[in-house]
Every structure is written in C-alpha cells, then in structure tokens.
Amino acid sequence: MSNETELNQAGFDAIAHAMGQLYPGQKGFYYGTVIPAFLGGNDPLDGVEVWKSERGIPHWHYVTYGFTELYQKESDDPKESGYGFELTFRLKREGEEEPPVWPVNLLQNLARYVFSSGNVFGPGHHMNANGPIALESDTQLTALAFRTDPELGELDTPNGHMIFLQAVGITHDEMEALMCWNGEKFLRAMEEKIPLCIADLARGSLMESPSFRSLWQQGVEKDGSSTGFLYMDEIGAKLSAGTVTLRFGAGHIQTLLNMLQARVGKGRDLYLQGEDASVFFQPGEFAAAMENDTLVLRLPSQALDELRAILRSHAGVYPLSSVPITLELVPTEITDARGNTIRVIE
The missing domain is CATH 3.30.1360.230 (Sufu, C-terminal domain)
Structure with a gap:
C-alpha cells in the first residue's frame, strides 16, 4: 500500500484503530455500502462495523464510518473532522452468531437525516423515531437519546477532532421525562439501571420504576430542564x-x-x-x-x-x-x- 493511499484513508484507519484497541484480537463484522453517497449511492455512510462485547451484559456494539472525513480533508475547519462525530449503538445479544442488521439500517437512516438537513446530534440530544426503532417489532423503544460513548469517548484524527456518540433506545415517556430534565444527567441515571444503556427491545419503561421516577423528580426539581x-x-x-x-x-x-x-x-x-x-x-x-x-x-x-x-x-x-x-x-x-x-x- 502506498503512502498516498494510507494518507487518503487516515480518518478511516483512526476509527478502526480505536475499535481494535477496545476489542483486541477480535475481528468485527463490517457492513459496507456497495455505492457510497459520494459516488451517487443512497447510503450516506461508507459502512457500519459491529463488535461482540461482554461488558455490562453481552451485547453487539455498532459503530459508523462516514459522519467524519474518512479519507482526504475536505472541509475548511482544521479542528473538526466532518460533522464531528460517529454514531455507536449497543444492542443486547440474544444468542445470535451474527449481529442483527436492523441497527445498520437505523444508523443509515439517521445519517440520511443529518446529511439532508444539516442538523447534527450531540450529547444530551433526543429524537422521536415516531415508531419502533426496530421496524416490524412491538418494542416500546420509539425514540433515541444521545451521549458520548463511555468506552470510546473522543478521538483526534489526522482530519480533525471527533467524538463517538452513542444512540440510546428509549421509550416515549422516557423521552418526555428526559426533555423535562437534562439529557446527559437522565442517561447517567439510566445507566445505573441499564449497564452502558444497552438497548433491549423487550424492556419496559424506566418511568414505571418508583425509584427511578423519584430520582428523576429530584433532578427536575433541582436542575429544571435544559430543553428550551x-x-x-x-x-x-x-x-x-x-x-x-x-x-x-x-x-x-x-x-x-x-x-x-x-x-x-x-x-x-x-x-x-x-x-x-x-x-x-x-x-x-x-x-x-x-x-x-x-x-x-x-x-x-x-x-x-x-x-x-x-x-x-x-x-x-x-x-x-x-x-x-x-x-x-x-x-x-x-x-x-x-x-x-x-x-x-x-
């Protein structure tokens, strides 16, 4: 491989290296896009890689490639790479040998929204999915909240700085409760009940838990809402x-x-x-x-x-x-x- 080729995929390699450090000795499942958007395709992301994690509870850990500048530097901002983040998603494993594909489609749809609207996600943000996050399922998870991925954090790449932003599946009433408090604090409280905020399509709402609702009420009374x-x-x-x-x-x-x-x-x-x-x-x-x-x-x-x-x-x-x-x-x-x-x- 030439030095020019290595330079041209420096952003891609920086993400791959971070994932390799988190999961040493493991080979991830890579779902690449046949024709990426910059070549006229319909999928904005170049691909999504999935890793098998045993932390918290056994789960699949998805990470996107494409919100940042994966190859040559194109934007005029030397400090930030592309949109400044890549998305991650964690899904409870159910004994599958290979990861479910629907989160890949979910992440591509989120990318379509960002690329078409120019609106970006950040820690503490939320988004109503207006239906189950896994289509054709009866899950109560119908919205997403966003936080910095606690295991991946932030990264400096040759094309600029970025964060790994975890998309967390939440219920409708959890979304409304999050809006009335502080998104990042809500997700930290959620992690005390759900390790790493791993998505479990079968779970009910945390707002039905008296202890969690009490914690939320205390937070709202103390902090108010960060959503204006x-x-x-x-x-x-x-x-x-x-x-x-x-x-x-x-x-x-x-x-x-x-x-x-x-x-x-x-x-x-x-x-x-x-x-x-x-x-x-x-x-x-x-x-x-x-x-x-x-x-x-x-x-x-x-x-x-x-x-x-x-x-x-x-x-x-x-x-x-x-x-x-x-x-x-x-x-x-x-x-x-x-x-x-x-x-x-x-």
Whole structure:
C-alpha cells in the first residue's frame, strides 16, 4: 500500500484503530455500502462495523464510518473532522452468531437525516423515531437519546477532532421525562439501571420504576430542564384587546405541565412551536405581545401556578383569574397508521 493511499484513508484507519484497541484480537463484522453517497449511492455512510462485547451484559456494539472525513480533508475547519462525530449503538445479544442488521439500517437512516438537513446530534440530544426503532417489532423503544460513548469517548484524527456518540433506545415517556430534565444527567441515571444503556427491545419503561421516577423528580426539581424548545401539533394563540387565548390539545398536557415548571418555574424561557402557532413563555411581570407571528407571553409565578392547575382539567374553556388569559383545552385524537381514530384524550 502506498503512502498516498494510507494518507487518503487516515480518518478511516483512526476509527478502526480505536475499535481494535477496545476489542483486541477480535475481528468485527463490517457492513459496507456497495455505492457510497459520494459516488451517487443512497447510503450516506461508507459502512457500519459491529463488535461482540461482554461488558455490562453481552451485547453487539455498532459503530459508523462516514459522519467524519474518512479519507482526504475536505472541509475548511482544521479542528473538526466532518460533522464531528460517529454514531455507536449497543444492542443486547440474544444468542445470535451474527449481529442483527436492523441497527445498520437505523444508523443509515439517521445519517440520511443529518446529511439532508444539516442538523447534527450531540450529547444530551433526543429524537422521536415516531415508531419502533426496530421496524416490524412491538418494542416500546420509539425514540433515541444521545451521549458520548463511555468506552470510546473522543478521538483526534489526522482530519480533525471527533467524538463517538452513542444512540440510546428509549421509550416515549422516557423521552418526555428526559426533555423535562437534562439529557446527559437522565442517561447517567439510566445507566445505573441499564449497564452502558444497552438497548433491549423487550424492556419496559424506566418511568414505571418508583425509584427511578423519584430520582428523576429530584433532578427536575433541582436542575429544571435544559430543553428550551417543545413541538406540539395542537397549539393556538391569539392576542386581542389585551386578552390572550391559548389552545392546547389534551394529549400533550402532562408534558406541557412538566416543561412549564421545569423551565418557566426555574426562571427560564420555553418556546412552544405548533403547526399553526407558536408561543414564547418567559418568566416575569405579566406582558403579552405578538412578535413575528409568535405570541411572547411573560408570566409571573402566580399566573404560572394557576395556568398549571387549570391544565390538569378536562377539555373545556377556562379563564384565569390572575391575568387576562383564557385557556382552551381540546380533545386529542390518537390515530393509527391509516388515519383511523383509535383513542380520544379529553
């Protein structure tokens, strides 16, 4: 192999060397892309390598090749390689001789999102998968959270710095709980229950554990939320003659309750984005104004407490007594993949 060829795959070799150090004497399973994206293919990653780990509990350890600059340096940033990370994923082994392929597809789909949107992941981030992370399964793991892989950490390559970012499978209510606290702290607490945050498709939600829920509540009360943005599809906001009208779908109330307390109740802002409206909550003396189609609403503590108390009600129309705000709670319809209503939350 020539020196030029070695140089051209220096980023690739740096990742391979890190994996070889973590798993000495083992040969990983490499799932390469036939036609990578830079040659016109549909798969953004060059490949995914999988290793057999006995740490924590026996599991498969997946690592991507392609978010960073694997070959020659292309970006203008000498300090960071590509997007600055490669993804890892850990899946509980079930006695298979070879690793399941579905996590490879999951990681390629995450790469498609990053490459097409330009949005990158980082420690403490989360993402709703809008369905099972393993397609055609009935797992409760329907979202992902991200943290620095505890065994691989960070790496300096000839093409710049990078981190190994572990994608962790979580349930929907775990995702909502994570949003109301701090993503990295939530995952550290999770690791006390689940070694290395290894994905187990058969597990239930940690929020059903009284000890874990208590730990989470203590964290929220102490730290508040590090998430300042919340998307809710059912939001309405009007300001007329100094009076504010807010409309929320009943299906999002518990998350909104937690986020209001964890953000505004801790002296921080909270931005709510819906399909047709957006509201920017701020702590402070009452004020309301429309700015660039967003309702900016400042709430004193008394009004916040009253708003949160009313949010616990059923669908209906409720005026607040402490400030000129009227709250409308409307039923939320839960539909299946075909659009059929399977449940109504009031």
